[in-house]
Amino acid sequence: MNFGRDEEKAVIETMRSKWISLGPKTIEFENRFAEALGSPYAVALTNCTSALHLSMLLTGIQKGDEVIVPSLTFCATVNCVKYVDATPVFCDIKSEEDLNMDINKLKKLITPKTKAIIAMHYGGFANDMDEIVSLAEKHGIEVIEDACHAPLSEYKGKKLGTIGEIGCFSFFSNKNISTGEGGMLVTSNSDLYERAKLLRSHGMTSLSYERSKGHNAGYDVHGIGYNYRLDDIRASIGLVQLSKLRRDLFKRKKVRERYLKKLSRSKKIAIPFRDRKEFVSNYIFTVVLKNSDREKRDYVRSRLYEKGIQTSVHYPAVHRLSSYKKYKVSLPVTEYVSENEITLPMFSGLKNDEVDYVSESLMSII
Numbered sequence: 476m477n478f479g480r481d482e483e484k485a486v487i488e489t490m491r492s493k494w495i496s497l498g499p500k501t502i503e504f505e506n507r508f509a510e511a512l513g514s515p516y517a518v519a520l521t522n523c524t525s526a527l528h529l530s531m532l533l534t535g536i537q538k539g540d541e542v543i544v545p546s547l548t549f550c551a552t553v554n555c556v557k558y559v560d561a562t563p564v565f566c567d568i569k570s571e572e573d574l575n576m577d578i579n580k581l582k583k584l585i586t587p588k589t590k591a592i593i594a595m596h597y598g599g600f601a602n603d604m605d606e607i608v609s610l611a612e613k614h615g616i617e618v619i620e621d622a623c624h625a626p627l628s629e630y631k632g633k634k635l636g637t638i639g640e641i642g643c644f645s646f647f648s649n650k651n652i653s654t655g656e657g658g659m660l661v662t663s664n665s666d667l668y669e670r671a672k673l674l675r676s677h678g679m680t681s682l683s684y685e686r687s688k689g690h691n692a693g694y695d696v697h698g699i700g701y702n703y704r705l706d707d708i709r710a711s712i713g714l715v716q717l718s719k720l721r722r723d724l725f726k727r728k729k730v731r732e733r734y735l736k737k738l739s740r741s742k743k744i745a746i747p748f749r750d751r752k753e754f755v756s757n758y759i760f761t762v763v764l765k766n767s768d769r770e771k772r773d774y775v776r777s778r779l780y781e782k783g784i785q786t787s788v789h790y791p792a793v794h795r796l797s798s799y800k801k802y803k804v805s806l807p808v809t810e811y812v813s814e815n816e817i818t819l820p821m822f823s824g825l826k827n828d829e830v831d832y833v834s835e836s837l838m839s840i841i
């Protein structure tokens with residue numbers, strides 16, 4: 476989170492405008508976000524979880540359907556499949572160097588019941604989208620992108636989140652763009668766009684804001700919708716955050732380069748996506764300890780903590796969480812990474828000497 480005076484000013488302006496729920500700021504935020512991604516449509520939502528839920532509804536996923544998902548992700552990527560009573564089918568990741576789904580393993584998971592693939596772009600690094608899209612076309616499967624880590628990240632000239640049928644973004648407080656809570660659904664399909672707007676607001680055919688402007692006298696309700704609306708206070712923060720994003724990502728790129736310089740030669744760690752050159756969000760910087768186990772990883776993390784370095788883990792494998800244990804799958808690479816990964820500090824304000832301190836501390840501990 477990198478809030479400054481501009482975010483404060485934007486919030487005060489919105490409050491003083493006296494329109495604080497979904498209104499002009501939210502619409503502007505949607506337009507600017509869509510423009511930044513080169514996508515025709517964006518729908519602002521309360522969070523990415525609601526975007527993922529809507530992605531299941533909009534693509535018609537229902538009971539009996541199977542949806543292929545990674546397990547090395549935040550649980551929301553998988554929970555959304557359960558919201559519509561469908562079955563998540565967990566796919567292992569490729570390797571300690573590539574933490575996205577393994578396409579060869581993914582191919583073997585496709586059955587006549589498979590209706591969608593949710594590709595989560597770990598750390599902002601793209602899944603192999605050419606392969607995923609061609610598999611999906613071959614089998615008549617929808618592709619949903621969980622692009623929470625990946626605003627402005629690129630894949631062969633396209634922005635992540637715009638390649639599948641639907642892209643889902645989060646503006647939670649630790650994300651590249653933060654509005655406290657918030658999310659966005661993007662699509663190039665005008666029908667999905669119209670339906671997403673209905674589902675976001677109870678299925679109502681007009682918004683209070685439109686009615687207040689005299690654009691619509693009343694409303695009808697089409698289908699059962701939700702209240703997944705973003706509000707103008709958050710959207711006004713989002714607008715400032717979006718305007719800073721590219722600059723922020725260039726600074727993160729420098730932080731990543733410094734880490735690579737300091738850590739690349741170590742034989743004791745793998746650095747995921749080390750050789751990838753495309754423009755990415757660098758949402759997190761992760762390392763995976765080699766020949767290690769959970770106990771050793773936790774020890775390294777606690778020693779870093781003693782040195783004043785906060786780390787975290789992305790992620791506890793979803794298929795091993797209590798709610799998902801019953802699926803009884805074995806995903807050896809995901810399991811190893813989830814027990815041996817460490818997420819090091821990564822934000823645009825990180826200075827070279829701080830990166831050096833983190834890197835040298837890590838090396839001396841391992």
Ligand SMILES: Cc1ncc(COP(=O)(O)O)c(C=O)c1O
Nearest residue numbers: 522523524549551623645646647
């Ligand atoms: C990969 C991934 N998917 C989904 C989510 C859910 O986003 P939100 O908190 O906006 O609902 C997150 C947020 O942490 C995430 O990192």
